Amino acid sequence: MGAGTMGRMVLLRLALTIPILLGVSVVAFMLMRALPGDFAQAAAGTTSISAEALDTIRRQLGIDRPLWEQYLAWLSGALVGDLGRSFVTKRPVAADLLPRFLVTAQLTAMAGVIAFVLGSATGLASARLRGSADWLVRGLNSLLLAVPNFVVATLIVLLFGLYFPSVGIFNYTPFMQDPLANLTSLLLPALSLGLTVSVTISENTRAAVLEVSSQDYVMVARAKGLPRRAILLHYLVRNALTPVITVAGLQLAALLGGSILIETIFTIPGMGQYLFDSVTTRDYPAIQAIVLVAATVVLLMNVAVDIAYARVDARVSYE
Template structure:
């Protein structure tokens, strides 16, 4: 078990390095001049631009720039925002915590709804199955920003007391904070829950027809024992897989949802930074988001080994 964890962790570090490299180079490959963006205006004299270039190290070779950036990043310096002139790290952690909260709540909602509807669909079949599958198809067909906008609209019209655009920080009022995140988390979770539901359904159906389930029933075990130890425990591997993969789409979705619900998280920060071409911030967020996805995948790999003894290293 410890070997599994260590191997995965070593790989994670290698992948993270690659991701940061790609993110850095992509930023440099974008059209537009860094120096102009940093200056904040088109009408700056060439001398000033040159000074900015020297200051930011833009006059050096790309590879050198990357290692400089990496060195700074590893020592906790992600550069300064072009817009606020403040260090990126003075704003990013607070933003990250908000998004972390939002995606965590969304993941919990998505897993609960997805596994419950998937299980019900596979076990009861008939009308329940029908209903769940039509619902899943419908939700899957509608993009989540439409769902989020509709929720904002309906909540605003019929439940004005919900005060949707009123984000309350966790530290000032935890309960109000949870309340202000519930609707956004729900609209973020919907599409993901459908994917989990479909996969749960398929996994449970496939496992239902396995011989060992027949053996379990021939033992005279209670239906709940068969369900828990034989069906769900075996269906868990594919469920964990999709859930892990969906974390990336939760993070992506948070950009839209945070913008629509006016939540001061990382997604909204990224959206604003892209609008104002605030490259240092964009780069920091891309690397951070990629790290989260990779870390979650590492956790998924470790979870496999815990659920299924056949998975080793």
């Protein structure tokens, strides 16, 4: 595909994300208001507070107005980059969200690398070695698939908390403060998050490699007398990569979703934990902003997958 077609494809895909984001924002807006209770009630908690006082809070926050008015007010702000102020901190949501977003970006990136490396390596080994290696990988995959990631995370917390207290699980360190400590503090959370996703990648890699192995061009490559390594890299892996890239890209949503629980369990001040807290306090502007950012990231990732797809496989063209 020429550079021009590719550029047009990317622009088109980016333009398409706008209506999708609008839809996402409407759904998020409606869903959180469908939750029982609102910020005023959540803030009041169990303390008894008069109905008039609650109404005053609602009026101040503007959540007493009709839904469509609230949405349009939010939308007109969001379009010029103003995501509103948090009900809880009274600070601009963007300012609260950015540092937390960066933490989650790092966590999911680390988890993604772990999942991809582990998944493709075990999938490849499973398909190439067969026999007992295949049984072992598939057995572990089934086990990991059956156990949700928050259980894995809890087990890791328990294991290290009880037997290796020196490792320290809940000591999240900001990157700017100490990069090395930051990486080690995110390693176990990233592992808990990545393990479950690695199963999907592993199983898909295995299937793709087996499929490609039986293709004629692999036998042709052997008939050409190419060394095993070249056949593995240029014929097997390159062809098996295409379906795996697609699947791996789609797993980003799973990683972002998983980060909510993992960050809460490991007390990491990321976007997932922020979402959890914001839902608990019914901090509508914060929830709205988080959903929008997460949706944007997933949509951009899908565009990136399409670009990667076309780079790896020349047959793919976007007309």
